Amino acid sequence: MLLVIREDYDAISKLASSRISDLLKKNPYAILGLATGSTPLGLYKELIRLHREEGLDFSRVQTFNLDEYVNVPREHDQSYYYFMQENLFKHINIPPDAIHMPNGMAADIEEECELYEEQIIKAGGIDLQILGIGCNGHIAFNEPYSSLGSRTRIKTLTEKTRNDNARFFKNMDEVPKYAITMGVGTIMDAKSIILMASGEKKADAIRNTVEGPITARLPATIVQMHRNATILIDKAAASQLDQSLKIAE
Ligand code: PGA
Numbered sequence: 001m002l003l004v005i006r007e008d009y010d011a012i013s014k015l016a017s018s019r020i021s022d023l024l025k026k027n028p029y030a031i032l033g034l035a036t037g038s039t040p041l042g043l044y045k046e047l048i049r050l051h052r053e054e055g056l057d058f059s060r061v062q063t064f065n066l067d068e069y070v071n072v073p074r075e076h077d078q079s080y081y082y083f084m085q086e087n088l089f090k091h092i093n094i095p096p097d098a099i100h101m102p103n104g105m106a107a108d109i110e111e112e113c114e115l116y117e118e119q120i121i122k123a124g125g126i127d128l129q130i131l132g133i134g135c136n137g138h139i140a141f142n143e144p145y146s147s148l149g150s151r152t153r154i155k156t157l158t159e160k161t162r163n164d165n166a167r168f169f170k171n172m173d174e175v176p177k178y179a180i181t182m183g184v185g186t187i188m189d190a191k192s193i194i195l196m197a198s199g200e201k202k203a204d205a206i207r208n209t210v211e212g213p214i215t216a217r218l219p220a221t222i223v224q225m226h227r228n229a230t231i232l233i234d235k236a237a238a239s240q241l242d243q244s245l246k247i248a249e
Helices: 009-026 041-054 080-087 109-123 159-168 184-188 200-211 219-225
Strands: 002-006 031-034 062-065 067-069 128-131 153-156 178-181 192-197 229-234
Touching: 002 009, 009 041, 009 128, 009 192, 009 229, 062 109, 067 080, 109 153, 109 178, 184 219, 192 200, 192 219, 200 219, 200 229, 219 229
Parallel strands: 002 229, 031 062, 031 128, 128 192, 192 229
Antiparallel strands: 067 178, 153 178
């Protein structure tokens, strides 16, 4: 596991975007694993800039997103599909059929989860997975105590997550109760991973992820076992790491 600490959010966003752009130049057919949330927004902005100003080409890539709410239509402004369209896909030259997101409106959710796993395998596996991390150590919707070997499946959102999300919906009844998420095992199958975090509120989760024992209580800790994972964080997110282990700059 490689730990990379940069000054601030902009610096980690730029570095992540250059990792993706290097990969696409080497392999225009790369399979990217993408995430929603506030953390990758700077990365997506930078990818859009690279596409517009430097011709970064997405015409042959395929993408797989980590997760999607169940029973929230794609057109809803809180669906993860909508988020990805608005913040990345509609601004780059990716063909619509190269975009894969779990379908939270599928009639048979279990079948949809199996299909998603099959689609990833059929595409040849994810070359580079972008991850954020929750303050409680979750990755995607794999909340604490998720099985570390889990595959794509339906998860019940915690009351805390539902309450946090309530502000984005008209009323509590509209707030999703379930989501489809790649499992921890699915994420670990990616050939490389970049886990990004910014800000002091993530410092505790990052300390545990980098230094702590591996535990299902903090699903992100499993990334320690990955052969090609980079923890890409800013100084604020690194502020609780064991100082004695820091290498002089
Ligand atoms: P954030 O969320 O990027 O909005 O901080 C990350 C996560 O909860 O996985």
